[in-house]
Amino acid sequence: MRLASWEVREIKDAAKKVFGDDVKVYLFGSRVDDNKKGGDIDLYVVTKNNSYENEMKFWCELQQRLGEQKIDIIVSKDLSREIEQVALKEGIEL
Secondary structure, three states, rough: OOOOOHHHHHHHHHHHHHHOOOOOEEEEEEHHHOOOOOOOOEEEEEOOOOOOOHHHHHHHHHHHOOOOEEEEEEOOOOOOOOOOOOOHHOOEEE
């Protein structure tokens, strides 16, 4: 996994602040492969508090904590979406 321990901590803390203590966050995409370079941070968020407003709050919180980075956030809605299945199958829970 190509995230520093402080980045993982900041992502988890931001998620709990916005979505509550029962949130789960998965890193997926190119950042899970240690052999690749670069790439954005792809996060899949599993929460009962899924709203567009919370998604935007989370994104803003991450930008403040991690600095300006390309971050893609997918908030759980419907497990029939292929992207959610891929995130759960190939992702790493933070």
